[in-house]
Amino acid sequence: MNTETAPLESRDWTRRDALKGIGATLGVAAFAKALAPLTEWTQDLSVDQFLQKHYKELSPMDLAIVLARLEKETKEQYGADVSIKDYKAQPGVKFGYALNLSICIGCRKCAEACHIENNHDRPSAQSYIRVFEMQKGSLDMEKGNAHYDHPVPQKDKFYMPVQCHHCDHPPCVSVCPVEATWKEPDGIVVVDYNWCIGCRYCEAACPYHARRFNWTKPQIPAEEINPDQSYLSNRIRPQGVMEKCTFCLHRTRNGKLPACLEACPTGARVFGNLLDPNSEIRKVLAEKRVFVLKEELGLKPNFFYFFDV
Amino acid sequence: MIAITTRKIAFVVSCLCFAAVLLAGVRDHVAAPSDAPSQTIISNAPLHPVIIRPGPETPRILTTQTNYAGEIARASCSSCHTTTTPNRNTASSAQLLKFHQGMTYAHGNQSCLNCHNETDYDSLRLANGSSLPYADVMKLCGQCHGPQLRDYEMGLHGGMNGYWDRTRGPRTRNNCVDCHDPHNPAYPVVQPVLPPKDRIAVPRKSEHGSVKLCEKTAASICNVLSSLHPTLFA
Amino acid sequence: MNTVTAEPLPRPTAAESVRSHWRHYPRFLMRLVWEAFDGNWKFYVWMTFLTCVALVGANAWATQVRDGMGLTHMSDHVSWGLYIANFTFLVGLAAGGVMMVIPAYIYHDEEMHKIVIIGELLAIASIVMCLLFVVADLGRPDRFWHLLPGLGRFNFPFSMLTWDVIVLNGYLILNLHICGYLLYMRFRGKSPNRKWYIPFVFISIVWAISIHTVTAFLYCGLGGRPFWNTALLAPRFLASAFVSGPAFIIVAIYAIRAAIGGNFGAGAVKTLLNIMRITILINLLMVISEVFTEFYTGGSHTSSARYLYFGLHGYNALVPWIWSSIGMVILAAAILLCPKVLDRPVMLIAACVLAFAGIWIEKGMGLIIPGFIPSTLHELVEYQPSLLEWKVTAGIWAAGLGIYTIALKVAINVFKVQRSETDV
Numbered sequence: 001m002n003t004e005t006a007p008l009e010s011r012d013w014t015r016r017d018a019l020k021g022i023g024a025t026l027g028v029a030a031f032a033k034a035l036a037p038l039t040e041w042t043q044d045l046s047v048d049q050f051l052q053k054h055y056k057e058l059s060p061m062d063l064a065i066v067l068a069r070l071e072k073e074t075k076e077q078y079g080a081d082v083s084i085k086d087y088k089a090q091p092g093v094k095f096g097y098a099l100n101l102s103i104c105i106g107c108r109k110c111a112e113a114c115h116i117e118n119n120h121d122r123p124s125a126q127s128y129i130r131v132f133e134m135q136k137g138s139l140d141m142e143k144g145n146a147h148y149d150h151p152v153p154q155k156d157k158f159y160m161p162v163q164c165h166h167c168d169h170p171p172c173v174s175v176c177p178v179e180a181t182w183k184e185p186d187g188i189v190v191v192d193y194n195w196c197i198g199c200r201y202c203e204a205a206c207p208y209h210a211r212r213f214n215w216t217k218p219q220i221p222a223e224e225i226n227p228d229q230s231y232l233s234n235r236i237r238p239q240g241v242m243e244k245c246t247f248c249l250h251r252t253r254n255g256k257l258p259a260c261l262e263a264c265p266t267g268a269r270v271f272g273n274l275l276d277p278n279s280e281i282r283k284v285l286a287e288k289r290v291f292v293l294k295e296e297l298g299l300k301p302n303f304f305y306f307f308d309v
Numbered sequence: 310m311i312a313i314t315t316r317k318i319a320f321v322v323s324c325l326c327f328a329a330v331l332l333a334g335v336r337d338h339v340a341a342p343s344d345a346p347s348q349t350i351i352s353n354a355p356l357h358p359v360i361i362r363p364g365p366e367t368p369r370i371l372t373t374q375t376n377y378a379g380e381i382a383r384a385s386c387s388s389c390h391t392t393t394t395p396n397r398n399t400a401s402s403a404q405l406l407k408f409h410q411g412m413t414y415a416h417g418n419q420s421c422l423n424c425h426n427e428t429d430y431d432s433l434r435l436a437n438g439s440s441l442p443y444a445d446v447m448k449l450c451g452q453c454h455g456p457q458l459r460d461y462e463m464g465l466h467g468g469m470n471g472y473w474d475r476t477r478g479p480r481t482r483n484n485c486v487d488c489h490d491p492h493n494p495a496y497p498v499v500q501p502v503l504p505p506k507d508r509i510a511v512p513r514k515s516e517h518g519s520v521k522l523c524e525k526t527a528a529s530i531c532n533v534l535s536s537l538h539p540t541l542f543a
Numbered sequence: 544m545n546t547v548t549a550e551p552l553p554r555p556t557a558a559e560s561v562r563s564h565w566r567h568y569p570r571f572l573m574r575l576v577w578e579a580f581d582g583n584w585k586f587y588v589w590m591t592f593l594t595c596v597a598l599v600g601a602n603a604w605a606t607q608v609r610d611g612m613g614l615t616h617m618s619d620h621v622s623w624g625l626y627i628a629n630f631t632f633l634v635g636l637a638a639g640g641v642m643m644v645i646p647a648y649i650y651h652d653e654e655m656h657k658i659v660i661i662g663e664l665l666a667i668a669s670i671v672m673c674l675l676f677v678v679a680d681l682g683r684p685d686r687f688w689h690l691l692p693g694l695g696r697f698n699f700p701f702s703m704l705t706w707d708v709i710v711l712n713g714y715l716i717l718n719l720h721i722c723g724y725l726l727y728m729r730f731r732g733k734s735p736n737r738k739w740y741i742p743f744v745f746i747s748i749v750w751a752i753s754i755h756t757v758t759a760f761l762y763c764g765l766g767g768r769p770f771w772n773t774a775l776l777a778p779r780f781l782a783s784a785f786v787s788g789p790a791f792i793i794v795a796i797y798a799i800r801a802a803i804g805g806n807f808g809a810g811a812v813k814t815l816l817n818i819m820r821i822t823i824l825i826n827l828l829m830v831i832s833e834v835f836t837e838f839y840t841g842g843s844h845t846s847s848a849r850y851l852y853f854g855l856h857g858y859n860a861l862v863p864w865i866w867s868s869i870g871m872v873i874l875a876a877a878i879l880l881c882p883k884v885l886d887r888p889v890m891l892i893a894a895c896v897l898a899f900a901g902i903w904i905e906k907g908m909g910l911i912i913p914g915f916i917p918s919t920l921h922e923l924v925e926y927q928p929s930l931l932e933w934k935v936t937a938g939i940w941a942a943g944l945g946i947y948t949i950a951l952k953v954a955i956n957v958f959k960v961q962r963s964e965t966d967v
Contacts, residue, residue, distance in 0.1 A: 030594075034602035038605045045685065054695075152498065177690060200622040203622040205767060208919060255477030270464070
């Protein structure tokens with residue numbers, strides 16, 4: 001107990017100490033300067049936003065406050081008057097989607113409709129749908145190309161749009177460390193954009209390239225903003241969080257068809273309630289030879305493909 | 310000391326076993342809500358209608374004359390066709406010396422009169438010889454295109470708009486001829502929209518290995534957007 | 544650590560003991576801070592350099608947080624890049640320190656035991672760097688609290704990332720406790736009580752294996768990415784960790800020797816070299832097994848490997864990386880296997896640096912990045928880190944090296960009973 005060496009208080013202050021003091025001060029100043037961009041960043045953030053609870057923990061009152069705040073933020077940051085609602089899953093509904101590969105011509109109108117409906121970042125031409133031009137006679141994605149830029153359809157090709165498959169065993173949900181993404185009772189896999197920490201593990205886990213990250217703050221002119229928004233779907237996402245296809249839940253939970261289906265000029269898309277035996281989607285499953293992508297992964301997608309012939 | 314370590318090891322091992330069991334149940338746990346679907350609710354609410362977009366009106370040809378109101382007079386098909394003799398062998402406008410010039414015809418090896426009614430040119434003709442108003446053209450198409458008609462009736466063919474849930478709202482469906490030109494029914498070749506970008510402003514190798522820049526300009530996007538038609542069948 | 548034995552003192556009562564800790568522990572911390580800011584000119588130059596690099600990194604990171612991760616060259620296709628690559632490598636480095644702990648505590652290698660704290664401190668510095676890299680990779684670092692059990696929603700045990708958070712922080716705490724306890728006891732001139740650190744040392748040995756295994760499980764559990772979806776991943780991670788860890792420690796020992804002179808850690812270097820001779824061969828064997836399986840089987844599941852080693856459809860950004868890595872590791876193995884390498888420190892250090900750099904590439908640009916190329920839908924979008932990513936990475940390494948330098952200096956000075964003015 002008494003062999004301690006060099007007790008601090010017993011030393012005299014020297015020039016060396018003064019220099020050290022100056023050095024330390026300079027260091028702290030440099031550190032503050034280096035981190036200055038953080039100050040600018042926090043100007044767009046509010047304490048309420050920072051402290052906001054997880055979606056599932058919000059009481060109806062909390063939620064109303066959050067929605068009002070988000071509308072206000074959209075007005076401040078984007079200059080648009082929007083309405084942000086929260087639509088809940090309907091009982092007795094589980095959504096399914098099917099796509100007729102014989103009919104799709106690869107015009108990418110669906111991707112464009114998604115871009116507009118879901119208030120995607122304009123400069124990056126973001127969309128939840130990626131359309132692949134595939135070689136006829138092969139389902140090998142390696143022969144696919146999403147960057148085709150010639151009139152479609154080409155004779156020896158078929159076209160395969162890919163979006164979120166809303167799997168029954170979604171790996172993206174299992175891997176999320178903070179439960180920021182989950183599967184809703186109607187089968188839709190959603191993200192709480194105000195809870196996601198942006199680690200992108202879900203993006204690595206998804207085998208369908210269905211998830212997108214907001215690499216920057218989305219840019220979108222006020223007049224192009226779709227004002228009918230909902231918390232879990234198409235409200236303008238914050239920077240640095242994941243987003244994904246929600247089957248347009250702000251539309252589909254109100255009984256409407258998703259935007260990509262309405263935009264499809266050829267009627268290649270079929271959407272409906274898998275639990276309703278009379279629904280169109282059930283008829284596809286009953287009448288057509290249906291397949292899912294990467295079935296061997298065992299993820300049980302709710303997005304089906306079929307050929308007419 | 311040894312006793313403590315043994316107990317600790319036992320604890321760690323049991324923790325790991327517990328975790329393994331939990332993990333084994335991960336997938337089923339995650340999927341629980343969808344694997345056990347709640348009861349199917351078959352609603353007895355009245356269904357909103359499915360509106361099929363109307364077929365074409367009976368065609369009228371623009372003439373060079375004007376009527377009493379000063380409008381361009383329009384003539385029915387039968388105005389001319391009652392004065393000519395029908396020719397069963399005509400299979401394309403290319404075979405005609407005048408009239409119907411420049412019309413693209415690519416709909417199999419058929420005679421005009423397979424579909425047009427030689428006894429009443431203001432209506433169509435079914436295979437059994439009976440007359441059919443233009444507005445009911447789907448019936449005519451369905452004679453040959455059975456699988457498409459079957460799919461259409463199941464809601465699996467043709468574009469639509471409105472509500473998937475008809476207890477909540479109506480649905481509008483396309484007519485055959487909204488998408489298919491009866492004389493040239495193959496869906497037209499179009500230029501695709503909204504080319505995807507892999508990243509913002511990052512050089513991307515093109516298919517041929519050269520490097521091109523994915524331009525960041527918002528202008529290109531604006532062009533795409535302004536060229537958008539709000540209509541369904543743009 | 545048990546080289547000095549204190550005189551048997553009358554056992555203090557519990558209350559007295561607590562009171563004395565209240566008095567001594569703050570003084571101990573003061574001493575640590577003092578040591579951190581005091582040294583000769585070499586120390587100041589080195590620390591100033593590291594601080595400058597760290598500040599550049601901090602500034603780059605702050606800019607990235609403000610303007611978004613679009614400033615990196617990551618994309619929706621290659622959604623993890625240099626940060627996670629470094630993270631993975633550093634978990635291995637942290638686990639590699641255990642290669643000192645095992646001989647020291649299980650096989651009672653006295654030479655190793657004297658300097659085992661070098662490995663334990665390396666674990667601390669590496670884990671700190673790991674955590675910094677994870678924070679740098681987050682799109683929303685302000686929401687870090689969502690990960691805290693109790694406050695946020697911790698998706699345990701479903702998400703392997705939550706396991707990783709637990710094992711990494713657990714390992715950090717274990718090593719902080721072991722090092723902190725031993726240093727504090729030495730500071731007070733007391734003999735450490737085995738009860739207070741030996742059990743933790745044994746836990747830390749198992750824990751070291753677990754941190755790298757869990758980190759491998761992060762990747763190999765993803766069925767959608769066949770390049771990672773191999774049972775060999777965790778063993779491969781461990782084998783390469785047990786190359787890079789000892790390699791770094793050998794270089795560190797020589798650096799300390801250069802600073803304080805003497806024949807510091809000669810016995811330990813020999814043991815570590817022998818360990819590396821085995822692990823580097825195991826690592827190479829595993830790489831060869833992996834390469835064989837990929838290329839002999841063929842098919843679209845092996846396109847990542849084809850892209851990595853030979854390029855695919857004209858895309859070949861990673862080919863130079865991986866072949867440099869393989870070349871470095873093979874060369875390092877050849878040098879290390881030479882019987883006389885111990886007598887030639889320059890060769891030994893060169894081999895260690897080669898092995899270290901080779902493994903760094905193999906685990907980062909050679910393992911994390913190709914997992915994303917081609918993407919799950921077989922699109923080829925390449926990735927080369929942006930300048931900003933290099934700045935942040937350099938900054939975090941500088942911060943980590945700074946922490947390690949200070950920790951080593953503190954440890955060496957506190958451990959020396961006689962302290963001279965020429966100490967580093």
